[in-house]
Amino acid sequence: MRKSVVRDVLPLNPKTFHVLLALAAGERHGYAIGKAIEAETEGMIRLTPGTLYPLIRQMLVDGWIAEVDGGNGDDPRRRLYRLSPLGRRIAQAEASRMNELVRLARSHKLLVAVGQA
Amino acid sequence: MSSSARFLLGFALLAYPPDFRKTFREQILSDVDESRAGSIAAAFDIAANGLRMRVGLLANDLAYAARRLLRMPLFVVVVALTFALGIGANVAVFTVLNAVMLKPLPYVDPGRLVVFRYLNTKTSQLTADLSVPELDDFGRQSSTLTNVGGVVSDQATLTGAEKPVALQGLDVTPPVFAALGIAPELGRFFTEADEAKGVHSVVISDRLWRSNFAAAAGVVGKSAVLDGSTYQIVGVAPPDFGIPMPDSGLLRSPDFIEVQPDIAPPGERGAQYIGTLARLRPGATLAAANTDLELISKRLQHLYPVEAALIYYVRPLNDVVFGDFKAALWTVLGAAIGILIITCANVSNMILSTAASRGREFVLRSALGASNRRLGAQLLAETGLLAIVGGVAGVGVAYVSLALLRPALAAFPRAQTIALDGWALAYAVAVVVAATLLAGFWPMRSLARPNLSVALKEAGRTSDSAASNTARSALVVVEVSLALALVALSGLLLHSYYLMTRSDIGVRQDGLWVSSQMTLPSFRYPALRDRSAFQQRLLTHLRASPGVESAALGSNYPLSGYHFGFDFGIVGRRFVPGSEPIAALNVISPNYFSTMGIPLQRGRAFNELDTQQALPVAVVNETFQRLYGPRGNAIGMQLITAGVDKTSRATRTVVGVVRDTRDDLTKQTRPTYFVPVAQTPIDFFSLILRSGDLNRSTLTAELARATEATDPQMADAALKSYGDLVAAATAHARSLGSLLAALAGIAMFLALSGIFGVVSYSVTQRYREFGVRIAMGAAARHIVLDVLSRSLSITGIGIAVGLVIAAIGGRAIASQLYFLSPFDPITFALVVALLLASAVVASALPAVRATRVDPAVALRCE
Numbered sequence: 001m002r003k004s005v006v007r008d009v010l011p012l013n014p015k016t017f018h019v020l021l022a023l024a025a026g027e028r029h030g031y032a033i034g035k036a037i038e039a040e041t042e043g044m045i046r047l048t049p050g051t052l053y054p055l056i057r058q059m060l061v062d063g064w065i066a067e068v069d070g071g072n073g074d075d076p077r078r079r080l081y082r083l084s085p086l087g088r089r090i091a092q093a094e095a096s097r098m099n100e101l102v103r104l105a106r107s108h109k110l111l112v113a114v115g116q117a
Numbered sequence: 118m119s120s121s122a123r124f125l126l127g128f129a130l131l132a133y134p135p136d137f138r139k140t141f142r143e144q145i146l147s148d149v150d151e152s153r154a155g156s157i158a159a160a161f162d163i164a165a166n167g168l169r170m171r172v173g174l175l176a177n178d179l180a181y182a183a184r185r186l187l188r189m190p191l192f193v194v195v196v197a198l199t200f201a202l203g204i205g206a207n208v209a210v211f212t213v214l215n216a217v218m219l220k221p222l223p224y225v226d227p228g229r230l231v232v233f234r235y236l237n238t239k240t241s242q243l244t245a246d247l248s249v250p251e252l253d254d255f256g257r258q259s260s261t262l263t264n265v266g267g268v269v270s271d272q273a274t275l276t277g278a279e280k281p282v283a284l285q286g287l288d289v290t291p292p293v294f295a296a297l298g299i300a301p302e303l304g305r306f307f308t309e310a311d312e313a314k315g316v317h318s319v320v321i322s323d324r325l326w327r328s329n330f331a332a333a334a335g336v337v338g339k340s341a342v343l344d345g346s347t348y349q350i351v352g353v354a355p356p357d358f359g360i361p362m363p364d365s366g367l368l369r370s371p372d373f374i375e376v377q378p379d380i381a382p383p384g385e386r387g388a389q390y391i392g393t394l395a396r397l398r399p400g401a402t403l404a405a406a407n408t409d410l411e412l413i414s415k416r417l418q419h420l421y422p423v424e425a426a427l428i429y430y431v432r433p434l435n436d437v438v439f440g441d442f443k444a445a446l447w448t449v450l451g452a453a454i455g456i457l458i459i460t461c462a463n464v465s466n467m468i469l470s471t472a473a474s475r476g477r478e479f480v481l482r483s484a485l486g487a488s489n490r491r492l493g494a495q496l497l498a499e500t501g502l503l504a505i506v507g508g509v510a511g512v513g514v515a516y517v518s519l520a521l522l523r524p525a526l527a528a529f530p531r532a533q534t535i536a537l538d539g540w541a542l543a544y545a546v547a548v549v550v551a552a553t554l555l556a557g558f559w560p561m562r563s564l565a566r567p568n569l570s571v572a573l574k575e576a577g578r579t580s581d582s583a584a585s586n587t588a589r590s591a592l593v594v595v596e597v598s599l600a601l602a603l604v605a606l607s608g609l610l611l612h613s614y615y616l617m618t619r620s621d622i623g624v625r626q627d628g629l630w631v632s633s634q635m636t637l638p639s640f641r642y643p644a645l646r647d648r649s650a651f652q653q654r655l656l657t658h659l660r661a662s663p664g665v666e667s668a669a670l671g672s673n674y675p676l677s678g679y680h681f682g683f684d685f686g687i688v689g690r691r692f693v694p695g696s697e698p699i700a701a702l703n704v705i706s707p708n709y710f711s712t713m714g715i716p717l718q719r720g721r722a723f724n725e726l727d728t729q730q731a732l733p734v735a736v737v738n739e740t741f742q743r744l745y746g747p748r749g750n751a752i753g754m755q756l757i758t759a760g761v762d763k764t765s766r767a768t769r770t771v772v773g774v775v776r777d778t779r780d781d782l783t784k785q786t787r788p789t790y791f792v793p794v795a796q797t798p799i800d801f802f803s804l805i806l807r808s809g810d811l812n813r814s815t816l817t818a819e820l821a822r823a824t825e826a827t828d829p830q831m832a833d834a835a836l837k838s839y840g841d842l843v844a845a846a847t848a849h850a851r852s853l854g855s856l857l858a859a860l861a862g863i864a865m866f867l868a869l870s871g872i873f874g875v876v877s878y879s880v881t882q883r884y885r886e887f888g889v890r891i892a893m894g895a896a897a898r899h900i901v902l903d904v905l906s907r908s909l910s911i912t913g914i915g916i917a918v919g920l921v922i923a924a925i926g927g928r929a930i931a932s933q934l935y936f937l938s939p940f941d942p943i944t945f946a947l948v949v950a951l952l953l954a955s956a957v958v959a960s961a962l963p964a965v966r967a968t969r970v971d972p973a974v975a976l977r978c979e
Binding site for chain 1: 141170
């Protein structure tokens with residue numbers, strides 16, 4: 001049952017996946033999530049506050065992430081978020097799905113395996 | 118962050134749904150602070166994403182609503198049809214209102230057009246017509262009015278083609294065109310040069326241009342022969358052209374327009390026959406114009422002293438054109454809005470009836486975290502979808518009902534322009550939105566605030582809370598009260614219409630026909646005796662026709678729609694010149710009274726001996742006798758009268774008194790004196806024919822044959838029966854009555870279906886109770902009475918409230934009621950009885966069903 005719920009939501013929207021990735025490293029507040037994504041993608045993906053928070057809200061409603069009680073870091077206006085177990089499983093599932101894709105691409109000689117060059 | 122940036126961002130945040138905004142507002146603001154992004158760019162980002170989120174939610178709600186509704190097609194059909202009736206009625210009424218009243222008159226700045234009126238303080242007569250000198254005075258002296266122009270009805274015979282054609286026309290003074298700001302299709306309208314002696318200019322209608330001049334582009338400059346005189350065609354009026362008659366406000370589309378000939382002797386200030394209109398000068402107000410006229414009136418009074426004071430003033434043309442209809446048509450719009458309320462109450466009730474199942478669904482979703490606001494939005498989305506479906510069907514309903522009502526609406530001004538258009542569609546959209554909110558409001562309040570414990574307790578049963586029952590009953594009370602008010606108002610109008618059609622005109626209507634006015638062209642009948650000879654010959658031919666029992670002629674007849682008012686003197690009494698009494702004049706052939714069936718009250722009627730050479734005589738009507746007859750007897754009075762052309766004055770002895778006839782169904786009978794045509798030859802007249810056997814076409818053919826035999830150059834006249842005249846005179850009342858009756862019918866239907874729904878539902882709810890009572894041996898009679906009493910108590914309250922609404926509405930339509938009080942007890946009693954009887958019928962089926970409850974089944978349901 002759970003497994004199929006997880007599979008049903010794949011593939012993820014890239015922005016959603018990046019939010020999950022950013023939170024995989026640990027608890028972060030919204031602004032830090034945005035900054036982390038920007039850094040990790042070398043500026044390829046930028047989440048403005050207008051797009052980031054609707055994503056966060058949807059992931060909260062769906063139970064993929066959770067708000068950390070009492071945690072707001074230095075700015076009292078901020079909220080800290082963390083991955084829920086469900087969110088972690090979904091991120092893992094998406095990552096392994098991508099891994100499969102990469103393997104497939106390699107077998108079709110579209111991609112040279114790391115270390116085989 | 119600066120305060121202006123904060124304000125801007127706060128404003129942009131409004132684009133998000135409120136619950137999102139509440140949670141994330143501070144985080145978003147803090148991020149914007151941190152990133153030091155430009156506040157305008159940030160605001161755009163926030164607003165755009167907020168709107169996207171809202172649209173997404175709305176799409177979700179609509180998709181959800183559509184999926185839900187597809188599962189209950191019967192509910193959808195019933196609700197959509199209910200909406201279609203209510204919305205359709207509104208769109209149809211708005212379309213009528215818009216075409217007739219809301220669209221401006223087709224003139225430049227019509228709000229600044231005014232028409233003249235004056236009040237004679239001595240006779241208390243209110244009149245619209247001025248004399249030529251007065252027209253000149255106001256045109257020259259007024260500093261607030263410009264383009265003061267006159268309009269007079271005219272008719273003429275067009276010759277030149279094979280068969281002469283009788284035409285309706287208008288005589289105008291040139292400023293009329295400038296006042297209205299209208300332009301010709303071809304050529305030009307009149308200028309002052311056209312008023313010069315010996316100049317005969319005519320403007321023809323688009324209709325006449327096409328029918329008799331082959332729509333030739335070169336028609337301007339050609340000539341046309343009207344009544345034997347040659348006129349030069351100077352212009353062609355555009356197709357949708359109309360000139361307002363200053364007295365009645367009717368928009369006339371004449372076949373031809375001539376320059377008003379100055380027929381009265383110059384300086385004849387008593388010859389008032391010109392309807393006058395003008396335009397307010399830029400910057401001048403109506404009040405300023407009337408102050409101005411008061412000054413001019415005083416000056417004229419000083420120059421031309423008469424016994425009575427004449428008070429001249431102007432009224433807005435819009436008031437005169439729409440005056441009669443305004444209150445009535447707003448009442449109709451009120452009725453349509455009443456129907457919308459009934460419709461929405463009905464739909465609310467239907468949604469509430471599904472509450473038992475909806476309640477549990479909502480409790481469940483509420484428990485799963487949906488906010489009341491979200492649940493409310495979803496309910497509204499469902500209602501909105503239903504209203505949209507109903508609205509589309511409603512536009513169809515409006516289209517069909519306008520097509521069906523078209524003949525009945527013909528009496529409204531500009532009735533031919535009534536058609537569904539962009540405005541009507543925009544109105545339909547507005548009504549759909551209003552209906553959604555109105556119908557969704559009550560269910561939203563009671564359903565979207567689910568009470569968890571109550572709902573779970575009741576989860577197993579189809580029982581319902583007492584509060585919700587009260588809500589539904591209250592909605593039905595609203596429906597019944599509005600329906601009663603509508604039925605009562607339309608009942609009043611129809612009752613008044615019925616009384617109008619049945620009112621005694623004072624003539625024997627069966628087999629009585631009158632012809633359209635015939636005019637003897639003066640170039641062919643210059644001498645008085647030629648006219649008399651023509652009339653004699655024509656009457657002789659007609660009397661010889663098989664099937665014609667009697668034939669007469671008159672310059673006027675009851676219900677003609679016009680009258681000729683003339684002043685007169687009475688020998689032995691002194692009147693200051695200019696303030697003589699005025700009475701209507703009718704020039705008739707000797708057997709006019711017997712043909713019409715107007716009984717003689719005193720003295721004698723005219724006979725063949727009342728000739729030019731004999732003693733001048735007159736017959737008067739009862740009203741004349743009452744007003745002027747010494748000691749209530751007019752016989753022997755000596756009247757000093759003028760002929761129709763205002764030249765031949767004569768002293769006439771009154772030899773007879775006839776019973777009053779109605780000049781007009783809605784006005785008091787005028788004092789009238791009749792004179793024999795042999796003593797006052799006239800060049801225009803209508804024929805009056807009595808024939809028991811001949812139908813319209815046969816009689817028209819007989820008339821054409823007699824006319825041909827008398828003078829082949831004469832144009833044929835058309836015939837009208839008194840039924841036609843009554844129909845024309847009551848057309849306004851019929852239009853309004855049928856419009857309101859159609860609405861009342863819809864209202865009744867909706868209210869009855871509301872009663873049916875609520876009673877049915879309550880029977881379903883009390884299924885078990887009835888089962889138990891029947892098991893205990895209750896008589897069917899008691900069960901039926903129980904159900905009916907509930908239905909009648911709701912109806913009773915509705916009727917009581919409705920009577921109050923009807924009383925208020927009755928005042929609004931009082932000006933449209935003739936021979937009837939707006940509180941007419943008979944109408945109201947009938948309407949109340951109708952509603953009670955219908956309520957019984959509507960609840961009969963559920964009541965009978967209640968008696969058929971099988972106790973075993975009812976108890977097993979538990």
